[in-house]
Amino acid sequence: MVDAVLDGIQPLAGRGLWADAWRRLRANRAAVIGAIVLGVIALAAVAGPMLAPHPIDAIYWDRVTMAPDFALGHYFGTDTNGRDLFARTLYAGRISLALGLAATLVSVAIGVVWGAVAGYFGGRVDAVMMRAVDVLYALPFMFFVILLMVYFGRNPLLLFVALGAVSWLDMARIVRGQTLSLRRKEFIEAATAGGIRDAVIIRRHIVPNCLGPVIIYATLTVPNVILLESFLSFLGLGVQEPMTSWGVLISEGARQLEGGQWLLVFPAGFLATTLFCLNFIGDGLRDALDPKDR
């Protein structure tokens, strides 16, 4: 009897921090739905332009600003130049998402290195580095990005570097805070006593231990960067033809309020849904990785 019961009990597998977090994340309905919807949008953005019945740049002179028409395969209608909005919306999503991810990577890279170095060395290095962050914080950054785009031409590479470069400040502060508390831990002391170089300690011991907050914050940076990009594109300073992004489509749609509402509604819907999902996933990750913060 006892044996039978004992047989039924599997030895408990140890659950690490990440397994715990994963379980909590899966229990968060908003985050799971957000992730699924975002996955669908991303998939559509990658594969969509190839599957759409019309190419993104084909001009149909006889179908200018036409309302959605399923028979002709224009699911979202056509724009003022007679191009298929369905294909263009999906293609724009590819650009917006890619730019969001790339710029976030730039901001994570700068922010993590800056924060970890400042926090690890402390003292005067820390004071100077964080004072620089404080000064940069007070700058109206958005305006500098606009200046940059106006004066140095509007190429996509510059755009995403600029977006990444303006959004690393919070990341640097967060990582510095984490590093300050890690620095006094015994395993760092042990590593130092073992004669390991500072650069290696930062890379192997400090950075991996900051990963939780970094992931949370990076997830929340993606929607911000996508938002910035659309903001710039809306002003006509971001992505340029023949490329397009949701911000570009929204700004074109906003000019056709009377007689072409679908031009605004579909891209705006995609952008808003994506931002929603990313916010839900970010909140979910925060709850999952940092339960005491609830």
Place this chain on the structure above:
Amino acid sequence: MLLYTIKRLLGAIPTLFVIIAISFFMIRMAPGGPFSKERVVAPEILENLNRVYHLDEPLIDQFVRYLGGILQGDFGPSFKYKDFSVTELIWTGFPVSLQLGGAAIILSTVLGIAFGVIAALRQNSRTDVAVMATAMVGIAIPNFVMAPLLTLVLGVYLRWLPVAGWGDGGLRQAFLPVVALALPQIAYVARLTRGSMIEVLRSNYVRTARAKGLPERLTILRHALKGALLPVVSYLGPATAAVITGSVVIEQIFSIPGIGRYFVQGAINRDYTLVMGTVIFYGVLIILANLVVDLIYGVLDPKVRYD
């Protein structure tokens, strides 16, 4: 406190200097100039033009001259709007932008706090869920999407409100731009207020107030609210910056003759002095807003000491 204010103002000088220096040198290093147009200008004329605007001097001399001008409130002449100085343009746009932005800030604080408190008092009720879901929408939808959508519904379909323009800033004209500008901030303030209010309601001093038999209304208005508002006050600094940035787009969408429009037009027309003037003006505004917020914070929270 006076000493602290002076100290903070002095501390803002390096920040301001960095703003001026970056915008000055970034523009000067960029290819093209204010006189590079499609029509070719004779070299002698170009030379004369450059001399009039001191563009032929070494860069560092120009920078010093520009700094000297700013100290006297002179941002130079506009390159595009002939016969106007940048200072004049800024002062014609500022009252309009101030009305728009000020109304948006007031609206977002009042409504945000009200919604946040209501949601916190009925935590996990349907009202709470509804308020927080709406706040999520407000945060996720950027104002340059919200503005055209609102215009589409209220202006184009229902024809209740004018689609664009400012006129004399009357309520009907101002309603859409102010609401579109304020919505994301209302949402942020409501979320912040709800969070801190829930925390404060569980604190000991609120329990004491209730234990001594104070009516619930007084407990909340006189005790809980004051503590709960601290994070909201410190958010007002970033909120001001967000409203200023947002007003650039909103002014563009609704064709409102404020500073934001001058900024965008100046950037597109390469009107160097106008763009720099507006950027510096915005920088000063944001710095001042942060200072005021910190001072208010000190009045509300006796734990903060100025030294």
